[in-house]
Amino acid sequence: MSVMSPPIAVTRKSTARVRPWTLRVKLTAALAVTGLVPSLLIIYLGHITWWALVPAVAITLFFTVSLSHYVMTPILKLRATAERVQAGDFRARSNIDLHDEIGDIACAFDAVTEHALTLINELESQRLELENGIIQLFTELSQAANGDLTVRPTTSEGSLGAVADSISVLLRRFCAIVRDIQATAREVSAGSLQVAGTVQRVSHEADKQAKALEKSAKGISDLSASASSVSQRTQSAMTVSARALDAVRSGHDAVAGAHKTMDAIRDTTRRATRKVKGLGESAQLMSQALSLVQRNTEELQIMAGNASIEAARHADSGGGVFRSVADGIESLAEQSQLALRQIQEVIARNQRETVGVVEAIEDVTIQVVAGGRAVQHAAEAFEVVDSVVHELADLNVFIASASSEQARKAAELAAMMGTLNGISLETSRTTAASADSAVRLRELTDQLNSSVATLKVS
Amino acid sequence: MNDSLLRLTLARDTESYDYMDRDSARHEHDGSRAEDNVESARATMRKILESAEYVSERTAHLSINVSEGIKATETLAAVARQLRTLSSNTSLEASRLNGNATVAEIARQMRLLSQHVTALSEHLASGLRAQGIALGEMSAAIDSVLVDAASTQASLEQSSEYLYSDHALLRGLLQAVPSAPLTSEVATDGE
Numbered sequence: 001m002s003v004m005s006p007p008i009a010v011t012r013k014s015t016a017r018v019r020p021w022t023l024r025v026k027l028t029a030a031l032a033v034t035g036l037v038p039s040l041l042i043i044y045l046g047h048i049t050w051w052a053l054v055p056a057v058a059i060t061l062f063f064t065v066s067l068s069h070y071v072m073t074p075i076l077k078l079r080a081t082a083e084r085v086q087a088g089d090f091r092a093r094s095n096i097d098l099h100d101e102i103g104d105i106a107c108a109f110d111a112v113t114e115h116a117l118t119l120i121n122e123l124e125s126q127r128l129e130l131e132n133g134i135i136q137l138f139t140e141l142s143q144a145a146n147g148d149l150t151v152r153p154t155t156s157e158g159s160l161g162a163v164a165d166s167i168s169v170l171l172r173r174f175c176a177i178v179r180d181i182q183a184t185a186r187e188v189s190a191g192s193l194q195v196a197g198t199v200q201r202v203s204h205e206a207d208k209q210a211k212a213l214e215k216s217a218k219g220i221s222d223l224s225a226s227a228s229s230v231s232q233r234t235q236s237a238m239t240v241s242a243r244a245l246d247a248v249r250s251g252h253d254a255v256a257g258a259h260k261t262m263d264a265i266r267d268t269t270r271r272a273t274r275k276v277k278g279l280g281e282s283a284q285l286m287s288q289a290l291s292l293v294q295r296n297t298e299e300l301q302i303m304a305g306n307a308s309i310e311a312a313r314h315a316d317s318g319g320g321v322f323r324s325v326a327d328g329i330e331s332l333a334e335q336s337q338l339a340l341r342q343i344q345e346v347i348a349r350n351q352r353e354t355v356g357v358v359e360a361i362e363d364v365t366i367q368v369v370a371g372g373r374a375v376q377h378a379a380e381a382f383e384v385v386d387s388v389v390h391e392l393a394d395l396n397v398f399i400a401s402a403s404s405e406q407a408r409k410a411a412e413l414a415a416m417m418g419t420l421n422g423i424s425l426e427t428s429r430t431t432a433a434s435a436d437s438a439v440r441l442r443e444l445t446d447q448l449n450s451s452v453a454t455l456k457v458s
Numbered sequence: 459m460n461d462s463l464l465r466l467t468l469a470r471d472t473e474s475y476d477y478m479d480r481d482s483a484r485h486e487h488d489g490s491r492a493e494d495n496v497e498s499a500r501a502t503m504r505k506i507l508e509s510a511e512y513v514s515e516r517t518a519h520l521s522i523n524v525s526e527g528i529k530a531t532e533t534l535a536a537v538a539r540q541l542r543t544l545s546s547n548t549s550l551e552a553s554r555l556n557g558n559a560t561v562a563e564i565a566r567q568m569r570l571l572s573q574h575v576t577a578l579s580e581h582l583a584s585g586l587r588a589q590g591i592a593l594g595e596m597s598a599a600i601d602s603v604l605v606d607a608a609s610t611q612a613s614l615e616q617s618s619e620y621l622y623s624d625h626a627l628l629r630g631l632l633q634a635v636p637s638a639p640l641t642s643e644v645a646t647d648g649e
Binding site: 251282286289307354385 | 482488489491492495496498499502503505506509510512513516517519520523524526527529530531533534536537540541544547548551555558560561564567568571574575578579581582585586588589592593595596599600602603606607609610613614616617618620621623624627628630
């Protein structure tokens with residue numbers, strides 16, 4: 001294998017090529033001067049004629065040219081060899097077999113060239129080896145470039161082995177990163193899906209909330225109006241309540257008056273009962289007196305009979321007196337009997353009437369007791385109603401103040417609801433935008449996932 | 459902050475309305491009970507009035523009877539006076555007949571009987587007068603009972619009217635104050 005290295009650049013002060021004859025001319029000139037000067041000196045000192053100068057010059061020029069040729073030939077050969085080496089032909093040799101300095105230089109030049117060739121050959125073999133390694137590495141990495149990250153470059157010694165090791169480590173790390181990316185992409189995809197759903201739900205809920213807030217604001221506005229109305233109506237209700245309280249108090253007073261009157265009726269009835277009992281006792285005493293009058297009347301009748309008997313016995317001697325007395329007594333007895341019967345009838349009727357009156361008064365007493373109880377219960381019920389109406393009046397006062405406060409707070413809350421409604425609408429719009437972003441994020445994640453999915457990592 | 463205050467106010471109002479409803483129900487119940495009691499008292503008072511009128515009527519009859527009895531007693535007293543006169547005449551006749559013992563005895567017996575009858579008639583008359591006085595007092599008492607019962611009846615009617623008025627006023631009051639308006643709507647919508 002020929003060694004054709006690229007030309008070696010020689011550093012020169014001037015890029016102009018040296019003319020091949022320059023050194024020769026200079027050397028020839030030097031030698032000529034060197035040969036001519038002694039000749040001229042000899043001529044001058046020896047008083048030799050000038051015609052003798054011609055052979056001297058000729059001899060000098062002959063030797064000068066010969067010496068120049070002798071010196072310049074190996075140099076030119078060395079120069080040609082150097083130019084070949086410079087052109088990349090490291091196999092070029094000067095092959096100057098001289099035992100002088102030029103021979104040494106040529107020999108050293110050839111040795112250097114040989115050494116350089118050796119080095120070049122070594123470098124070439126190393127290059128080839130490196131090229132093969134790189135080709136193999138590229139071949140192996142082409143699979144990785146096609147997405148198979150499971151391939152690992154064959155490790156070898158040297159710097160390429162280190163590169164392969166580095167690439168292997170890099171691939172392993174890249175595999176791990178890709179796996180992480182895949183896992184993260186999956187999670188992000190799932191998360192973005194979830195976020196999209198959540199954001200959609202949030203958006204939906206925000207819409208609902210906005211509607212609910214709007215409805216609530218309207219409800220609270222109605223509540224405020226209703227509370228104001230309630231407050232006004234409660235104010236008038238307080239007046240009604242006061243009138244109801246007056247009515248209950250009047251009713252209570254009336255029942256209390258009825259209760260007192262019932263007590264008076266009870267006392268009166270008790271007195272009437274005592275009187276009726278007194279009537280009964282009096283009638284009994286009169287009955288006893290009547291029995292005595294009856295006896296006296298009977299005695300009168302007996303006396304009238306006796307007088308009649310005496311009149312009959314003394315009919316011949318003044319029986320007229322007895323007859324008259326007997327008639328008078330009999331008449332009086334009849335009158336007495338008649339009056340007595342009348343009185344008895346009166347007393348009997350009175351007793352019957354008294355019994356009826358006693359029963360009626362007993363009924364009255366019972367009814368008075370029952371009525372007193374009923375009135376007492378009514379009074380108690382009125383007291384309860386009074387307390388309840390009191391409570392209602394208190395509650396009215398409380399509701400009036402509470403309704404006023406409620407109306408005020410409801411108005412504040414309605415304003416706040418309006419603000420919240422605006423915020424909720426803004427939230428709804430923002431969440432809708434977030435939902436779009438989440439969907440876009442999911443699409444991007446899916447794209448990333450599909451991109452990463454082409455990489456084989458296990 | 460305002461929301462919680464409003465909720466507190468609403469809760470308090472709702473509680474007040476609940477109290478009001480309960481108080482109204484209690485008022486309805488107690489008012490009905492009071493009306494029942496007043497109606498019962500009025501029914502009793504009607505019976506008392508009827509009984510008192512009956513007693514008054516019977517007392518009037520008793521007074522008439524007592525007057526008749528007093529008249530009969532006066533008749534009896536007149537009989538006793540006539541008997542005494544007859545006894546005096548009989549005693550004169552006994553003197554005219556030279557002291558006829560039989561006639562004199564009859565005259566004495568007649569005088570004694572006259573005295574007895576006079577005493578008894580006076581006793582009966584005083585008893586009947588006492589009965590008349592008692593009946594007068596009882597009549598006055600019954601009249602008082604009637605007046606009181608009528609007054610009580612009027613008071614009870616008045617209290618019944620007051621109760622009716624109270625009911626009407628409170629019904630108007632409850633209609634004027636609606637029960638817990640919009641509270642539930644706010645509680646559900648404001649979540």
